[in-house]
Amino acid sequence: MSISPQSTPSRFHLSPNQRLVERSDSNPIPRWRGAKLVPLLISVAIGLIVRFAIPKPAPLSKQAWQLLAIFLTTIAGLVLSPLPIGAWAFVCITITVITKTLPFAAAFAAFTNEVIWLIVASFFFSRGFVKTGLGDRIAMYFVKWLGMSTLGLSYGLVLSEALIAPAMPSSTARAGGIFLPIINSLSLSADSRPKDASAKKLGAYLIQSQLQSAGNSSALFLTAAAQNILCIHLAEELGVKIANPWISWFKVACLPALISLLATPFIVYKIFPPETKKTPEASAMAARKLEQMGPITRNEWLMIGTMLVTVALWISGKALDIASVVAALLGLSILLLLGVLDWDDCLSEKSAWDTLAWFAVLVGMAGQLTALGIISWISNHVANFLKSLSLRWPAAFGILQAVYFIIHYLFASQTAHVGALYSAFLSMLLASKVPGLLAALALAYNTNLFGSLTHYSSGQAAVYYGGGYVELRDVFKVGILMALVNLAIWGLVGTPWWKILGLY
Structure with missing residues (x-):
């Protein structure tokens, strides 16, 4: 204000x-x-109860139990939000140092983690797509080609996001920087206005379709979302090595993700139909917009070339012995040297620096919990409980995946969810004898699919809901229906596909 x-x-x-x-x-x-007092008191109380009221299990050290208490306080704060997520993470990591739970070097070790800097670089690439207008141009071409009907228009937007996703590794940036402005323009041209009864003419459907499709676009490519990269890193920390991660991720995801991606606009069209069925003006508007934009600019060509080089290095990096983060930093350096981005662009990307702070805290704490034996202790107890129910690993796999999915109703961030729970759930799956590669990748794909459950479940969900076209009750209704649809498609299609690929 x-x-x-x-x-x-x-x-x-x-x-x-x-x-x-x-x-x-x-x-x-x-x-x-300052901090919101009630959420603050609840978050701190949870940690204090664990630390002082619950007896420490004999197999665990005092240091491990104390770190678990601080970690649970951290997670409670992520859910209840006594402070912004970055500020809360900073407070909690400071507590680990003050209480001598962790030495300073261990507490802040994750700030040099390659995965963290790869995620930060991805925010800068996303800014390049927005700044040059390349993302808008690609989307407008699809609108021009497919936009004669509302359903075709939706497919144009969905397919253009899938095309952009591997080179623009932030679903939030894609939503806020490219697709929400385009959907808003298309809707207004069809006399469909936000926060108005006319929203259901066109805008509400396009928002719902794009939001529900975004999870599959993010799940299709390793570099399509920040949480994907973090999942791979955490899996490797638990001993699940993934050869050639970019190719392996795409090969395992491609069939269920593509089928779900193609089915989503049609299913949303049936369960949440728009009032306007034909949109010839959309195709004409896109054509006019492209004419106004003129030929592809120098900076757009440079952005295309740089991203092709970077994605190629991501794909073939293992053979060339070039780490993903090195490829990303090389691409960013090229954009800076050629003037496509300037340093002020990077400095003003607050989301990148905020993510650097709180992501590093969560990754660092998760790593120390693993090193101190907390994760293996919890996972073994859960695995033994599941065994006591005489469950085979496929049943344990289904139960743990479902619980991991449902718990996301408590989280306002996919990456926070991963940092808090991915390692624990993967450990439980491994302890239940689920094949490692199947457990790690399925859990990671799951992380993308729950991003459209609610208006707060992901950055892109908040962006689209903030557009004002969709009522809150419709967000929850369509969110749970499409969650069930996506899980059914991934289960029915993915299970035999993964068997063919030899994951189990």
């Missing part, structure tokens, strides 16, 4: 050593701007 200079003296007072105070006509009313 911006405050004009003229209004500031009459309503607000700010001294160097005091918080912002809002005045009324009679008495000043202190306005607390």
Whole structure:
């Protein structure tokens, strides 16, 4: 909220050593701007109860039990949000150092992790797509070719995102930087306005279709979403080595992801139909937009070339002995040297730096929990419980995948969910004798599919809901229906496909 200079003296007072105070006509009313007190107290109480009220299991060290208590406080804060996620992560990692649970070097070791910097670089690439207009151009071509009907228009948008996804590794950036503005323009041209009864003419359907398809676009390619890269890293920490990760990820995901991707716009069209069925003006509008954009610019060509080189290195990096993060940093360096991006673009990408901070904290804590034996202790207990029920590994696999999916109703971030629970669930799957590659990849694909459950379940969900075209009850209704559809497609198609590939 911006405050004009003229209004500031009459309503607000700010001294160097005091918080912002809002005045009324009679008495000043202190306005607390720190952590939300109730979520803070609940989060801290959870950690204190675990640390001091629950007896430490004999196999675990005092250090391990204390770290688990702090980690649970961290996770509670991710769910309850007493502070923004980055600030809360910083507070919790500081507690681990103050209490001597971890030495400073161990607590902050993950800030040099390759995966973290690969994710940060991905935000910068996404900015390049938006800044050059290349993402808009690609989407407009698909709208021009397929946009004569509402269903065709939806397919045009969905397919263009799938094409962009491997080179633009942020589903949130794709949503906010490219597709929401395009959907808004198309909807307004069809007299479909946000926060209005006319939203259901066109805008609400396009939003729902794009949101529900985004999870499959992200699941199709390793580099399509930040959480994918983190999953691979965490799996390797638990001993699941994936040869040639980019190719392996795509090969295992391609059949169920593509079928689900192609089915989603049609199914959403049936369960949440738009009032407008024909959209000839959309194709014409896209043609006009492309004409206004003119020929492909120098920076767009440079962006295309750089991303082709970077994706090629991601695909063939193992053979060339070039790590994924090195390929990403090389691509970013080229964009900076050629002026496609400048350093101010990178500095202003707050999401990248925020992710660097809290992602590193979660990855570091998860790694230390594994090293101290907490993860294996929990997973063995769960695995033994499942064995006591006389369950074979396929049943344990289904139960744990379902629980991992449902728990996401408590999380407002896919990456936070991965950092908090991926290692624990993968360990439980491995302890239940689920084949390692199947367990690691299925859990990772699952991470993408639950991104459209609610309006808060992922960055792209928040972006699309913020567009104002979809009512909250429809977000939850379509979210759970499409979750069941996606899980059914991935189960029915993926299971035999993965058998053919030899995953089990």
